[in-house]
Amino acid sequence: MTDPTxxxxxxxxxQIQQRVRExxxxxxxxxxxxxxxxxxxxxxxxxMFLGDLIRAIDRVVTIDFMAVSSYAKGTTSSGEVRxxxxxxxxxEGRNVIIVEDIVDTGLTLxxxxxxxxxxxxxxxxxxxxxxxxxxxxxEVKVDYIGFTIEDRFVVGYGLDYAEKYRNLPYISVIxxxxxx
Ligand code: IMP
Ligand code: MG
Numbered sequence: 458m459t460d461p462t463x464x465x466x467x468x469x470x471x472q473i474q475q476r477v478r479e480x481x482x483x484x485x486x487x488x489x490x491x492x493x494x495x496x497x498x499x500x501x502x503x504x505m506f507l508g509d510l511i512r513a514i515d516r517v518v519t520i521d522f523m524a525v526s527s528y529a530k531g532t533t534s535s536g537e538v539r540x541x542x543x544x545x546x547x548x549e550g551r552n553v554i555i556v557e558d559i560v561d562t563g564l565t566l567x568x569x570x571x572x573x574x575x576x577x578x579x580x581x582x583x584x585x586x587x588x589x590x591x592x593x594x595x596e597v598k599v600d601y602i603g604f605t606i607e608d609r610f611v612v613g614y615g616l617d618y619a620e621k622y623r624n625l626p627y628i629s630v631i632x633x634x635x636x637x
Contacts, residue, residue, distance in 0.1 A: 461612075461618055461631040461632055461633045462631065462632040463629050463630075463631055464609075464629070464630040464631060464632055465629065465630050466627050466628070466629050467606065467609070467611055467628050467629060467630050468604060468614075468627060468628040469627050470614075470626040470627045473509075473586075473603075473614055473626075473627065473628065474509065476603050476604065477506065477509045477510055477513055477586070477603065478509075478513045480510060480513065480584060480601050480603060481509075481510050481511075481512070481513020481514045481515075482513060482515075483601065484510075484514050484554065484584070484601065485514045485515050485516050488516065488552060489516075490516050490517065492552060493517075493519065493551055493552055494514070494516065494517070494518045494519070494552050494554070495518070495519045495520070495521065495548070495551045495552060495553050495554070496510070496511060496518055496519070496520045496521075496553075496554050496556050497520075497521050497522070497523060497544065497548075497553055497554070497555050497556060497573065498520060498521070498522045498523075498556045499523060499524070499525060499555065499556065499557045499558070499565075499569065500522050500523065500524040500542065501524065501615070501617070501623065502557070502558030502559065502615045502616050502617065502623075503556050503557050503558040503586070503615060504615055504623075505614050505615035505623070506556060506558060506586045506603075506614065506615055507520065507556045510556060510584065521544045521545055521546060522542065522544070522545075523540070523542055523543055523544050523569075524540075524541040524542035525538055525539060525540055525541060525565055525568070525569065526538075526539045526541050527539075527564060527565040538564055538565050538568040538569075540572070547576060548573060548576040548577065548578040549576060549577045549578065550577070550578070550579050551578050551579055552578070552579055552580045553573060553578040553579075553580065553581050553582070554581075554582045554583065554584055554600075554601075555569055555570065555573065555581070555582070555583040555584070556584050557569075557583065557584070557585045557586075558585070558586055558587065558615050558616050559585060559586065559587040559588070559589065559611075559616065560585045560587070560588050560589065560593075560597060560599055561589045561592045561593075562592050562593060562594040562595065563593050563594060563595040563596065563597040564594060564595060566583060566585070566597045566599070567595045567596075567597045570583065570597065570598075582600040582601070583597075583598065583599045583600055583601070584599075584600065584601035584602075585599045585601070585602055585603065586603040586604065586614070586615075587602075587603060587604055587605075587606055587611070587616075587628075588602045588603075588604070588605045588606065589605075589606055589607070589608055590605060591607070591608045592608055609630045610630065610631055610632075610633060611628050611629065611630055611631070612625065612628070612629055612631050613625030613626070613627050613628045613629050614626065614627065614628050616628065618631055618633065
């Protein structure tokens with residue numbers, strides 16, 4: 458696989474930092490202490506978002522991680538969602554926020570919401586850094602959205618192309634080498 462072409466920087470590091478701080482402040486307001494707040498990070502794409510988001514939530518939080526695989530190696534969804542790593546602790550009676558990098562077709566998120574709702578949390582909300590509404594195949598509720606973007610494939614700030622470019626501190630649009 459040859460490397461993709463980087464087109465434009467869609468969101469600068471400063472833009473992302475500012476928006477994530479706003480999201481953190483909003484979440485802290487929506488979940489006043491006392492009471493628990495448990496953030497479930499969807500690996501791998503949301504790891505950087507989670508790291509910045511929890512630093513912007515000025516209250517006690519707990520975190521856990523799960524991993525799903527929904528994409529093949531390129532930029533096209535297989536439409537299949539597989540649970541690769543489950544949570545370490547249960548969710549019963551807890552205030553849970555799913556932290557995800559991007560909602561695209563919505564298949565991954567609706568699958569995750571279904572399986573986590575079945576674990577009887579007290580409340581279940583979702584925070585997504587990015588939203589690509591034009592690609593939606595299933596309707597899914599997202600309570601906190603960082604940025605709504607066009608239907609372009611993006612990398613950086615946790616998001617990958619063939620497992621690469623997750624470490625970029627900004628988000629760029631790429632043109633995949635296979636023309637997708
Ligand atoms: P969905 O199930 O189609 O909503 O896809 C969600 C998952 O696909 C995300 O969690 C990402 O891992 C991946 N994904 C969707 N769009 C992009 C993108 O533009 N860049 C990188 N990964 C993406
Ligand atoms: Mg993801």
